[in-house]
Amino acid sequence: MAALKIEKGASSHSAYDLRDPNAQTIESHTLAVLVDNEAGVLARVIGLFSGRGFNIDSLTVAEVDHLGHRSRITIVTRGTPAVIEQIKAQLGRIIPVHEVHDLTVEGPSVERELGLFKVSGKGDKRVEALRIAEIFRANVVDSTLESFVFEMTGTPEKLDAFAELMRPLGLSDLARTGVAALARGA
Amino acid sequence: MSRTMTGARMVIEALRDQGVDTVFGYPGGAVLPIYDEIFQQNDIKHILVRHEQGAVHMAEGYARSTGKPGVVLVTSGPGATNAVTGLTDALLDSIPLVVLSGQVPTFLIGTDGFQEADTVGITRPCTKHNWLVKETDDLSATIHKAFHVATSGRPGPVLVDIPKDVQFATGEYVGPKQIDTPSYQPAKKGDLEAITRLVELMEKAERPILYTGGGVINSGPAAAQLLRELADATGFPLTSTLMGLGAYPASGKNWIGMLGMHGLYEANMAMHDCDLMIAVGARFDDRITGRVKDFSPGSVKVQIDIDSSSINKVIHVDLPIVGDVGHVLEDMLKIWKARGRKTNAEGVRKWWTQIEQWKAVKCLTYRNSDKVIKPQHALERLQALTAHRKDRYITTEVGQHQMWAAQFLHFEDPNRWMTSGGLGTMGYGLPASIGVQVAHPEALVVNVAGEASWLMNMQEMGTAVQFRAPVKQFILNNERLGMVRQWQQLLHGERYSQSWSESLPDFVKLAEAFGCKGRLVSDPAELDDAIQEMLDYDGPFILDVMVEKHENCFPMIPSGKPHNEMILGEASTEDAITGVGGALV
Numbered sequence: 001m002a003a004l005k006i007e008k009g010a011s012s013h014s015a016y017d018l019r020d021p022n023a024q025t026i027e028s029h030t031l032a033v034l035v036d037n038e039a040g041v042l043a044r045v046i047g048l049f050s051g052r053g054f055n056i057d058s059l060t061v062a063e064v065d066h067l068g069h070r071s072r073i074t075i076v077t078r079g080t081p082a083v084i085e086q087i088k089a090q091l092g093r094i095i096p097v098h099e100v101h102d103l104t105v106e107g108p109s110v111e112r113e114l115g116l117f118k119v120s121g122k123g124d125k126r127v128e129a130l131r132i133a134e135i136f137r138a139n140v141v142d143s144t145l146e147s148f149v150f151e152m153t154g155t156p157e158k159l160d161a162f163a164e165l166m167r168p169l170g171l172s173d174l175a176r177t178g179v180a181a182l183a184r185g186a
Numbered sequence: 187m188s189r190t191m192t193g194a195r196m197v198i199e200a201l202r203d204q205g206v207d208t209v210f211g212y213p214g215g216a217v218l219p220i221y222d223e224i225f226q227q228n229d230i231k232h233i234l235v236r237h238e239q240g241a242v243h244m245a246e247g248y249a250r251s252t253g254k255p256g257v258v259l260v261t262s263g264p265g266a267t268n269a270v271t272g273l274t275d276a277l278l279d280s281i282p283l284v285v286l287s288g289q290v291p292t293f294l295i296g297t298d299g300f301q302e303a304d305t306v307g308i309t310r311p312c313t314k315h316n317w318l319v320k321e322t323d324d325l326s327a328t329i330h331k332a333f334h335v336a337t338s339g340r341p342g343p344v345l346v347d348i349p350k351d352v353q354f355a356t357g358e359y360v361g362p363k364q365i366d367t368p369s370y371q372p373a374k375k376g377d378l379e380a381i382t383r384l385v386e387l388m389e390k391a392e393r394p395i396l397y398t399g400g401g402v403i404n405s406g407p408a409a410a411q412l413l414r415e416l417a418d419a420t421g422f423p424l425t426s427t428l429m430g431l432g433a434y435p436a437s438g439k440n441w442i443g444m445l446g447m448h449g450l451y452e453a454n455m456a457m458h459d460c461d462l463m464i465a466v467g468a469r470f471d472d473r474i475t476g477r478v479k480d481f482s483p484g485s486v487k488v489q490i491d492i493d494s495s496s497i498n499k500v501i502h503v504d505l506p507i508v509g510d511v512g513h514v515l516e517d518m519l520k521i522w523k524a525r526g527r528k529t530n531a532e533g534v535r536k537w538w539t540q541i542e543q544w545k546a547v548k549c550l551t552y553r554n555s556d557k558v559i560k561p562q563h564a565l566e567r568l569q570a571l572t573a574h575r576k577d578r579y580i581t582t583e584v585g586q587h588q589m590w591a592a593q594f595l596h597f598e599d600p601n602r603w604m605t606s607g608g609l610g611t612m613g614y615g616l617p618a619s620i621g622v623q624v625a626h627p628e629a630l631v632v633n634v635a636g637e638a639s640w641l642m643n644m645q646e647m648g649t650a651v652q653f654r655a656p657v658k659q660f661i662l663n664n665e666r667l668g669m670v671r672q673w674q675q676l677l678h679g680e681r682y683s684q685s686w687s688e689s690l691p692d693f694v695k696l697a698e699a700f701g702c703k704g705r706l707v708s709d710p711a712e713l714d715d716a717i718q719e720m721l722d723y724d725g726p727f728i729l730d731v732m733v734e735k736h737e738n739c740f741p742m743i744p745s746g747k748p749h750n751e752m753i754l755g756e757a758s759t760e761d762a763i764t765g766v767g768g769a770l771v
């Protein structure tokens with residue numbers, strides 16, 4: 001329509017403005033969410049992320065207070081600062097959620113992850129794998145004549161580095177727990 | 187005193203203890219024990235609907251016109267899935283509802299039992315919270331919690347799924363006072379420091395505006411009263427979203443009309459040019475903001491909202507105040523008065539001069555006709571013939587007629603205007619009007635409808651007749667999916683794909699078939715008489731108003747455009763337009 005001066009193909013043909021007005025740099029944040037350990041609570045948290053198009057990079061959940069039936073969910077997520085704020089506000093709105101902490105901004109924190117790495121191989125490669133595992137302080141938790149399973153705890157970056165080194169040496173399987181995190185200090 | 191009873195009895199007991207007088211529902215296998223209990227009591231009235239979607243919209247109408255939560259009872263499987271649209275509608279418009287659904291017995295859950303659906307799974311994203319009750323001992327506490335969650339903080343719909351064996355088994359009943367919900371206690375009071383900063387901004391602002399929304403109405407009548415006091419004492423202009431109409435009276439001197447995509451020119455221009463925007467229970471919906479990048483570029487923005495996730499979701503605000511609108515307005519007024527009731531009177535006076543110039547554009551101007559009824563004219567006549575009724579409640583369907591109703595009907599009080607704002611659900615208005623009428627049996631309840639929307643839940647006419655709800659169905663019949671047709675004309679090269687209402691029923695005969703009365707009117711000269719007949723008739727009435735088929739709803743901000751790029755329609759060609767408006771067409 002001439003009166004509207006809208007060019008063909010412009011996104012204003014849609015009912016919505018399709019461009020993200022607040023596009024900014026993407027940040028990674030680690031969130032600790034304390035929830036009632038009731039049926040469906042994890043589905044509510046996950047559903048929030050999938051339903052609103054937020055990312056989850058890592059997720060760990062376990063009951064941390066058996067008497068009070070409280071679970072701690074640790075989520076590593078990515079987004080612009082505005083998106084991260086929105087994620088936290090939305091999490092806070094879920095009825096069984098008691099607390100939401102952004103460990104990335106609330107001061108220093110420790111983050112750890114556990115990984116199991118299966119490395120299959122013979123001869124020199126096998127010796128080299130064992131040598132690197134020692135440098136990384138990984139433990140051997142299973143071994144056959146042709147394979148090791150190493151267990152290692154550390155930051156996600158350390159696990160990444162270890163996996164990279166093991167790859168040419170016969171890394172054949174890998175399981176990681178996702179990040180558990182706590183604020184430092186009292 | 188502990189009381190042992192069946193789960194089904196507990197449901198009735200809990201509803202009674204929550205002060206529920208009406209339940210909208212539909213029976214089925216998985217809720218038969220509850221229906222058996224309904225049969226054996228007289229405190230709670232059950233309205234038998236014709237489709238579960240209708241039940242939920244009726245409960246919404248009941249809730250929005252009373253401020254009390256609406257209650258719905260449906261069976262498992264298809265009963266629950268039919269409720270999903272209504273739940274989503276209530277979630278987006280923040281309407282407190284408690285929906286009770288039957289479920290297959292616990293031992294059948296997960297076996298694809300007859301009429302089994304994963305109701306808590308399906309309704310998780312469209313409720314504020316939901317529960318599956320697996321033990322009869324937990325049932326009464328869960329229902330009380332459900333009422334607490336539905337009505338506190340930002341209100342919303344909740345659902346309690348009750349397996350049939352839980353209804354049959356016996357357990358301990360607990361009353362509402364015996365339960366605690368420590369994890370959900372939303373803060374009501376706003377931060378006093380932030381409120382003081384807001385007052386400082388109010389004292390200096392040259393071009394302030396109060397942008398109010400449904401949150402004012404949800405907060406309760408006291409909030410609307412405080413809003414009136416604030417606007418009148420400061421002299422600040424006030425606009426409202428579709429959801430907030432009636433919180434401030436349309437006859438009030440500070441009222442500058444509804445804003446948004448089909449809002450008034452003066453309201454949108456004032457939003458664009460203001461230097462202080464105070465959002466009160468309004469959430470910057472995309473129908474309000476237009477192009478976000480150009481939204482009110484020069485203003486300091488303050489937002490008062492009970493839901494912290496509404497803040498900074500779409501628009502960055504400079505001063506957020508999380509709290510209940512009523513409480514915050516009270517503190518705001520108190521502080522403002524204590525500091526000497528100051529405003530920048532000279533600035534505000536100039537601001538009003540500017541606003542008067544925008545008003546002079548007369549953006550709602552349309553070309554009337556004596557050959558065909560213009561929809562705007564029909565609504566002006568409805569307004570004129572019903573304005574004296576203080577107890578007038580209006581519901582709407584969704585489309586052009588809805589926007590015209592918002593533009594041409596005037597609301598003096600909160601809780602008198604029920605429309606599907608967030609979800610835009612065609613089929614909302616007829617059942618909602620019945621829900622309103624059930625809550626206010628003596629009141630005048632009119633559903634302003636489009637013929638297409640009205641057909642979506644027309645089976646509920648049977649409910650209206652059965653329960654003697656004298657709802658007035660005011661159908662603006664343009665034989666078109668008018669709003670779709672308008673977009674196709676303006677934005678899709680006049681290719682009218684599937685936007686005709688073909689093979690429409692004869693609405694007068696339809697009224698007769700349902701056992702009520704109908705009339706068709708197409709001559710403008712007979713319009714008043716037809717409206718009067720509808721109003722005078724003692725029972726449900728369908729008035730089929732044949733209107734101009736190709737009328738467009740203006741003003742309009744095309745989506746993705748900023749507020750100051752409105753299209754004005756007829757007003758642009760009228761003499762009323764001055765230099766200011768001319769440049770904008």
Ligand SMILES: Cc1ncc(C[n+]2csc(CCOP(=O)(O)OP(=O)(O)O)c2C)c(N)n1
Nearest residue numbers: 585586587610612636637638639667668669
């Ligand atoms: C359930 C549903 N389906 C589709 C739409 C999209 N839609 C919005 S308005 C409209 C046309 C409504 O026609 P009618 O009720 O006759 O009202 P009019 O615009 O003609 O006044 C449609 C199809 C909707 N809002 N809701």
Ligand SMILES: [Mg+2]
Nearest residue numbers: 636637666668
């Ligand atoms: Mg129509």
